[in-house]
Amino acid sequence: MNTKMKSIRIILIISLLSFGALTVFAERITGKVVDQQGIPVSLVQVTNNNGLSKSALTDKNGIYSIEGTAGDVLTFFIAGGLQKKVYVENNFCNVVINPTSDALEEKGFGIQTSKLASTAAVSEISSDKIMMFNSLNSTNSLFGTLAGLTAQTNAGGPTTGATLQIRGMTGALVYIDGVQRPLASLANDEIEKITVLKDASALALYGMRAANGVILVTTKRGTFEKMNIQANYKHGISLPIRPVQMANAGNYAVALNEALRNDGLAERYTANEIQKFRDGSDPYNYPNVNWQKEMLRNQGSTNELSLVFQGGSERMRYYSALHYNNDMGLINDLPTYSSIKSTQPSYNRLNARTNLDLKVTNSTFVKINVFASMDENNLTVKSPGSIFTDSYAIPAAAFPIKRTSDNWGGSLIYKNRNPYAGATFNGFSRYHSRNVSTDLTIAQDLGSLLKGLNAELKVAYDNDIEYFDQNSRQFSYETANGYIYGNQTPLAFSTSMNSLYFRTLLSGRLNYSTLINKDHSINANLLYVQETWKIKARNNQNAFQDFIGAVNYGYKDKIFVDFTGSYSGSSYLPTGNKYRLFPTLSAAWVISNEDFWTTKAVNSLKLRASAGILGNGQLSYEMDKQYYLAGPNYFFTSSNTSTATIKEGDLAAIGMQPVMSKKINIGIDATLFTNLSLTADWFYDRREGSQTSSESSYSTLLGITPAANFLGVNDFSGADISLNYSGKVGELKYNVGGIFALVKTKVIENNIKNVPFDYLSKIGKSRNQFFGLQADGFFNTWEEISNSPQQVFSEVRPGDIKYVNQNGDNVIDNNDMIAMGYSTQTPEINYGFNFNVEYKGFGVGAIFQGIERFSILLDTPNIYWPLQNNGNISDWYIGNNHWTATNTENPQYPRLTTLNNENNFRANSVWLADGAYLKLRALTAYYTLPNSLTKKVGMANVKLYLKGNDLFSLDHIKLRDPEAIGLGIPTVASYYMGVSFEL
Amino acid sequence: MKKYIFIGFLLLSYSCSLLEIDEHTGYDKEEVGKYIERVKASLNYLYTQLPDDFTSVGAAPRSCASDDGISAWETAAIRRMNNGAWTATNEIDSYWEGGYAAIRASNLFLESYDKTFLEKYKNEDILVLENLTKYYVNYPYEARFLRAFFHFELAKRYGNIPIVKKSYVADSVNTLKKSTFNDVVKFIVEECDSAAKHLPVSYIALSPAETGRATKGAALALKAKTLLFLASPLHNPANDLLRWKDAAKASLDVINLNAYGLIADGFVYNALASNEMIFEKRFANSNSFEANNFPMGMEGGSSGMCPTQNLVDAFGTSTGTAFDWNNPTMAAAPFNKRDARLAKAITLNGSVLGTDTIQIYEGGKNGLPLYAASPTGYYLRKYIAANVRLTPANSTTAVHVWSIFRFAEILLNYAEAMNEAFPTPTYTDATFTKSAKTYLDIVRSRAGLPKNSPGTQAAFRDMVRNERRVELCFEDHRFWDVRRWKIAPEVTKIYGTRIQLIDNKIVYTPNQLIETRYWDNKMYLYPIPFSETLKNPNLTQNSGW
Secondary structure, three states, X not given: OHHHHHHHHHHHHHHHHHOHHHHHOOOEEEEEEEEOOXXXXXXXXXXXXXXXXXXXXXXXXXXXXXXXXXXXXXXXXXXXXXXXXEEOOOOEOOEXXXXXXXXXXXXXXXXXXXXXXXXXXXXXXXXXHHOOOOOXXXXXXXXXXXXXXXXXXXXXXXXXXXXXXXXXXXXXXXXXXXXXXXXXXXXXXXXXXXXXXXXXHHHHHHOOEOOOOEEEEEEOXXXXXXXXXXXXXXXXXXXXXXXXXXXXXXXXXHHHHHHHHHOOOOOOOOHHHHHHHHHOOOOOOOOOOOHHHHHEOOOEEEEEEEEEEEEEOOOEEEEEEEEEEEEEOOEOOOOOOOOOOOOOOEEEEEEEEEEEEEEOOOOEEEEEEEEEEEEEEEEEOOOHHHHHHHHHHOOXXXXXXXXXXXXXXXXXXXXXXXXXXXXXXXXXXXXXXXXXXXXXXXXEEOOOOOOOEEEEEEEEXXXXXXXXXXXXXXXXXXXXXXXXXXXXXXXXXXXXXXEEEEEEEEEEEEEEEEEEOOOEEEEEEEEEEEEEEEXXXXXXXXXXXXXXXXXXXXXXXXXXXXXXXXXXXXXXXXXXXXXEEEEEEEEEEEHXXXXXXXXXXXXXXXXXXXXXXXXXXXXXXXXXXXXXXXXXXXXXXXXXXXXXXXXXXXXOOOOOOOEEEEEEEEEEEEEEOOOEEEEEEEEEEEEEEEEEOOOOOOOHHHOOOOOOEEEEXXXXXXXXXXXXXXXXXXXXXXXXXXXEEEEEEEEEEOOOOOOOOHHHOOOOOOOOEEEEEOEEEEOOOHHHHHOOOEEOOOOOOOOOEEEOOOOOOOEEOHHHEEEEEEEOOOOOEEEEEEEEEEEOOEEEEEEEEEEEOOEEXXXXXXXXXXXXXXXXXXXXXXXXXXXXXXXXXXXXXXXXXXXXXXXXXXXXXXXXXXXXXXXXXXXXXXXXXXXXXXXXXXXXXXXXXXXXXXEEEEEOOOOOEOOEOOOOXXXXXXXXXXXXXXX | OHHHHHHXXXXXXXXXXXXXXXXXXXXXXXXXXXXXXXXXXXXXXXHHOOOOOOOOEOOEOHHHHOOOEEEOOOOOHHHHHOOOOOEOOEOOOOOHHHHHHHHHHHXXXXXXXXXXXXXXXXXXXXXXXXXXXXXXXXXXXXXXXXXXXXXXXXXXXXXXXXXXXXXXXXXXXXXXXXEOHHHHHHHHHHHHHHHHHHOOOOOOOOOOOOXXXXXXHHHHHHHHHHHHHHHOOOOOOXXXXXXXXXXXXXXXXXXXXXXXXXXXXXXOOOOOOOOOEEEEEEOOOEOHHHHHHOOEOEOOOOOXXXXXXXXXXXXXXXXXXXXXOOOHHHHHOOOOOEOOHHHHHEXXXXXXXXXXXXXXXXXXXXXXXXXXOOOOOOEEOOOOOOOOOOOOOOOOOEOOEEEEEEHHHHHHHHXXXXXXXXXXXXXOOOOOOOOHHHHHHHHHHHOOOOXXXXXXXXXXXXXHHHHHHHHOOOOOOHHHHHHHOOOHHHHOEEEEEEEEEEOOXXXXXXXXXXXXXXXXXXXXXXXXXXXXXXXXXXXXXXXXX
């Protein structure tokens, strides 16, 4: 019995000893936290890696006190993203926080590193830059501030996003709070910072989906302070950028006659008829309809209202926000014929978010993020894009809006494309979408088991849906000679579900960090990640799975080395061959922390280098196997009975593999003269194994498309530089920054064989290099045409483009296309600069952005390519220097034609244009009322502001927005005024 | 501990299956071969690959590149076949890839055909087995006939072509060699003979009666047509009369089946059961052909292929004489007392389509200067289902059946070949018991014309060629006939008729030259796609391209 009691006591003692922390409960560590100027920093959360001590906050004087003992590691955390770990040598531990080097850098999946210890090439912007933009789609808020990320506007429309490229590649993944989610539905105001991961070191954790780069979005979180309520209201107007004036009916008729003469056809309008177009004496038979004026308004309008609750305590922090947006588009509120809705497109969105940080026990931390976005988009059935297109495309002389009979006007040429009738009569569509994103993170400090050991589990579950409801009908129209075509139908109703998204993420992480002999820090992570996406319908889901080991070694704040291995799998790869190993190695040397570094002018200098292999496993399903598929039905028997057929499907792809991207990056981070920070990187990226076709290798005698293979090799190289200078003169605070990014792409292998002429080969050229025919002026005479090589595209007449015969075969065809200009997808140079000046509450700031070495093809019908296919013509083309029978000297553009004229209207040097531009992307001016004044009414930081986006552009296009030369919904310059305050 | 191992095992097995996403809806090769319905479906696929000329180049039939038709659309791709823009890199009407894809599908079927399959069904109901057997044993012969047909379609265009009798792997196709046109014909004839031996004359007796499948008559008709091409001037420059005799004999074999006849009222197109039809391509009910070819000005119409005055003039009078615009009586009412086939093939001014009376005169509902109205003064009628309505949200459809071989063609093949093979069109002997004249007169009398075909070889040649043009117009014959007769340079001028309404009277002004087409003798054969000649050096380009 006695021995039994004894042994129980021994067990108890051993177990108590194993919870070694118990023995230090009596001891406390105290100290003071100050910034670099020696000013105390309050509200710093201090935790001890022993896993048991109750965390503490610093007080007004920066003083803290926490249980602990020498040998522990304390973590000092400031809400908003600063963290410093300090090895405790004795019971007094004073700490200096450096806002630059102690800032946290996100790597994803909960792994962060201090800026100092980072070996990665990243670009980062915070809320202040993002808030310079006012788009409903946050991809439009990244212009000109992130080196290495190129954003390009596509088209107009309230929710249309920009195309993003990281170091020359599209397809970057966006992670919002650690989960792959669409950036489009966030409100800019919810975003704390955006981090672009660029090199092998930064992307190491993303294995199979890292190759195209990753954008990390961190949303705002609570503070350790009492509740702060922020309210904001903003009203904006948007003006279309560079609308093009189309010809009036008289000018159109004259131009059409000119074109018909050029085509060797009879003129359509007599002088008398043209006069009637001009004087409006017979508006029903000789109409002059300015469709743009009839249908469009000069400006759209937007409203934004937001309410944010932010605050917390040491136990719980919260950020809770509501953002409401409304956007009314550029179409007039026309009288409708069903009295249901307005023809004005109206978009409404409500975003609600709550981000919570909870300290459940002294060692258990929980994060809960809940986000919901609901929107409603009301449109006419004839979509705004097509209303805009037709307002350009239907000539003023085509037909009146209505005939004298009150029937809709129309003609057999344009059929039922009366845009006014379409907008007002075809009915209405309503799109509803609901996006709900939730995630939960539980972090457990296991310091009680082993000092420095942590575990983290994260679960995310997102669920999006879009519904669609519409009522629609058709109208009949009357032609000039009084015949009625079409069918006026009653309203028909339909409802459908357009999209259905389901995303999940599950990750688990074990982290161990320690200091060996005080100078050697080790931070090791074991990480498991699985992500799934399910979208509507077949072969439209994917799953990725990663087993990751990552080690960061640091020596005395001087040398850091990261090694990461990711064993990563993609659902797209064939069974039994789904995983690849992606290793990366990187290092940084903080020279300025070396004892020998005495250069005063250079405050800090870090050299970085990284190398690694990363992949892109986003392929297509069913490539690795051949299936036999249903062919078109065929019919037998005397009653034409339908019978099924089966045909051979695509051959199984050979050597299916993810793209393997070998990345090298060398960079420096420096601070000069205290205020100037500089980051510069050089990179080289070779991508191997992109999907290629063998069609050019094998004769079509094979009878089926030869199997796809994965032989494509492309090189990307270039440099990213960003500079920032912030200073202060008296009460004048200012900040000036700039970015510059160069990316050169090169096709190394594309598996295109049997290229008949060397110059046709794409090897060695930029990816998406523009190819076109080289124009050699215009034909002036039939004689000149018959003495020149035959141009096979369409009948050639005087005034048509004459081409250079590149191969001497006396025929001009597609084999005479040569590389010219630059890429039509990736600008080689992307740059931006910005400033912000603040003086006694007044402030002004701007962001400029530009691209260079980029080509666009001016192929917009009706504008650059007028009249063809019964298209319209603009005042610009009528007045420009185009070929006419009397203007043969040195015309710039080809003759007018009513035909397809594939000779003129194709990729060639005439329509190739320099796509470079410099735009004022954002401009803001504001005044913050003195708090002393507003305190009396209980308000703080009352701010009145003006903002503008896309206000001007310097470019070579001039006629259109160089980023959107098409005819759909136009891009807009927008102006806002607003007020915000805090309670 | 065991519990944890179990949970760990569960997690591991879950995580392994996480990446397994398989949503395929097709069959793998074994799954196709396992069920007779799927084997049959693989054969049926070959029928979908049969060519037709409803929409050969874009929305336009190939007839728009013959002197029978012109596309109303300046922008139509087919117009580039007529203006010299046609090159080996700008093929316009390529069949190379489609033809060899159909041949591959045929070869795959033949290679996987399992003769022992029927063993599995021997315990079935005797009637089911009998019908199954009757169809199943024919399958390889249907496939071989179709494969021969695809070769014929290729050789018709490209002349010398590689014969492909098996499915190849990619590495071996770059060295395949062309066979001469003669050898291709030989191959087709052998295949047709073999198929004809096994295929039934008709499927009517079987249950279900799957009419529309290849028959003995179809195989013999293909043989006859192939031999006619071999005998024709394009491929028979020495005019070897034996070839004409072979062609005549092959046509006679079809006639002697005694399975076909001429429909009394004339050829009924789009009919599913017709005594005149030997082989056809079937379609689901549709209205796209009407949308393409209804006159502009009709609801949903877009003019499409407009017949030329050249063709209209080829239709004689109802008494069998030639039509003449210089005859004032005829010119005043040009469509009165004409060959009855004219109004069935061509929509004339005043014709009725469905409920619309077509006004092609200038200023009329369907006439110039209306946009894309017929430049010739005529619209298409043959193959158009006139009752189809194209009213938006209220449109109707109709069945369409493309005639590949019909009995009238066989009679005309025979008449042409006999006339060339022997000195007079009335020649008969022990083998050829009926003369060229006899069968030509049968075709003409069906159209209500008197039996007055001429007696000299040259005059008869003109008449049989004209008869062929008229009887078979818009059935994709003329384009090939002008090539095999080598008369293409003579038919480059395209005429239309100006129609005006003057003082409430319709006035016709004929012989309006619409275009003079580009011709180069290289165009007797199609160019082999330029890229093909690079990939396989044995595929030498046809001369002139």
